[in-house]
Amino acid sequence: MKKFDLHIHTLSTISDVSFTFSMEMLEQYVKERKIDAIAITNHNMFDLAQYREIALKLSDTIVFPGIEINIGNNAGHLLVIAKQDDVEEFSHKCECVQKEIQSEKDSITVEQLKRFFGKLDRFLLIPHYDKKPSIDKKILAELKDNIICGEVNSIKKFIYCQKDNPSLTPVYFSDFRAKENVDVFPIRQTFFDVDEITLEAIKKCLTDKKKVTLSESEGHKKFYALPELELSTGLNVIIGERSSGKTHTLNQIYKYFDNIKYIRQFELLETDPEKAAKDFTDKIAIKQSGITKEYFEFFIRVVDDVKDISLEKDEKHIENYLASLQKHASETERADMFSKCKFYAENEFEINDLESLKKLIESVDVLLSTTQYKEIVEKSVKRENLIALHNDLINEYVKEQQVVLKKLWVNDIIGNIKQRLQSKTAATRVTDVNFYTVQMNRTKIKKFEDIVKGLKEERQIYCKNLEGFNIEVRTKPYSGASSLKNHSKRKIAFSDAFSCYEDSYMFLQKLKEIEMLEDTAYYEYFVDVEYRILNQFGFEVSGGERAEFNLLQEVNDAYQYDILMVDEPESSFDNIFLRNRVNHMLREISQEMPVIIVTHNSTVGASIKPDFLVHTKRFIKNNKDISYEIYYGHPTNRNLKNNKGKQIKNLQATLDCLEAGESAYMERGKEYEMLRD
Incomplete structure (x- = not known):
């Protein structure tokens, strides 16, 4: 078994943090960690002179030339490692990458990679696989004939990839910056079962997951937790x-x-029961807030849709319209040539909202572009049918957009004409009012009030069992202005607003008058959410049970x-x-x-x-x-x-x-x- 670290940085580049290279630290790192082979993989550049200096200094260690390249739209990272004998040619190829990438956001395409490096099977390609910034799946698919392994950033991910047959062979490297004043040398290296250290031997070894391990003696059942301490990848x-x-x-x-999830000794003991009870409730609320947000997702959109509706303004517009219409009718005999013109009182075109059509196109586009769930999608809907639907929707959008543009153009002309006619006459102008919008606003508010009424009914919206404890989330109406204030966690007076709590529309208007409230949080004040932890008998937990639940919750959180x-x-x-x-x-x-x-x-x-x-x-x-x-x-x-x-x-x-x-x-x-x- 040979120990490898094929991801080491020795130059500070535009894509990296600033550091000063130390040959002494690199030499010490390789010696202390007993590494057999390394690769120099700086971001988007290769320094031939420095490489030769390192290879000469580390004469007992195999040093491969390499480069870490930004590739694809998301600038994922790809290690390209070459043979030692090809170092001069490799250096020239890397110059093409360096010329192309002038900032940390720049990247090259797969086509450019192939053009710069020629036959990719001459190199070892290692993408960031389960490590940020990871290579896009589309690029992995394009390079699948030349990629046999992927770099991961944790023991957990290494184990998963080892067990998961479709996954690439995992490798676990340091990503080490050989800089001055390093306190702790990393212990992230991978063992390869090879007799000789050549690029061909490494690539052949990587085709068999059993020959790529975290420890020298017991494969991926063990890993180095400390430089001199191997532990089990289990318990x-x-x-x-x-x-x-x-x-x-x-x-x-x-x-x-x-x-690392580290639960320290005595961390969960309660010293102040009253404070502990409050902290416990707040902690549960935070942990379950995602569930609450998901439950209210539709209502959030409803509130966002109605929050700017003013029935008072709508009524005022109708009153102004009727008054102006009545006055205009009484002045018919005194009408002049300007007020008699048809354009004088012409209504403008209603402009269609194409937002829903845009979202529909985007949804179909997601179905077409997905790679992870491609088989599931195409099992239900043929790809050619999706493409046809996508094209039809785009054509419809283009057609409707043209109509919208024409209407806007005509409205602009009519508006200018009306303005000129109205400026030349003393006749009363009939005020414009959009009856459709007024009626739609009334319907929306009525529906909004019905939805709020339904939401205020007490109900359980979530329940989960965790080792005998029940995590319960319930909704109920707010009991008073003080409960609204407690929810806001601010010094805000809600007395005036709560007086209208039973009238959902008026309550919303009162909330809008409170300057300290963000409009994105209005939905929270219509229904109170209660988070409770119950023991196996259905009672709320005691102080000791709180500590037990906290431990179980902390242990369960370890999956993240x-x-x-x-x-x-x-x-x-x-x-x-x-x-x-x-x-x-x-x-x-x-x-x-x-x-x-x-x-x-x-x-x-x-x-x-x-x-x-x-x-x-x-x-x-x-x-x-x-x-x-x-x-x-x-x-x-x-x-x-x-x-x-x-x-x-x-x-x-x-x-x-x-x-x-x-x-x-x-x-x-x-x-x-x-x-x-």
């Missing part, structure tokens, strides 16, 4: 006496990885992260809760990502049946010199060992840490037997 338990370095180990792991770490959960919870509700959740999550638990408790440490066991020990010499050692192995191993080969008895370590020693364990066993008898 790990760390045990040890007090102050033996368990939490310190977690903190060190936390430094090396991004996107790449690694989960939990520090001594038994510090805050009883054994029955841990065994019945927490343990199996942790095991389920460990099927998708590494889980690391620190514990002194046998319910967690032993009953959870970990995949890998770590034991920390502290040694004190001369009452002052403190040192720490880490021993590790599988739970079934007779002995645990450290990175120097030193061993300790697994059974003794486990009994000492989880059971307070063998004698205490045996004594408790006798007591339990006495109780049984």
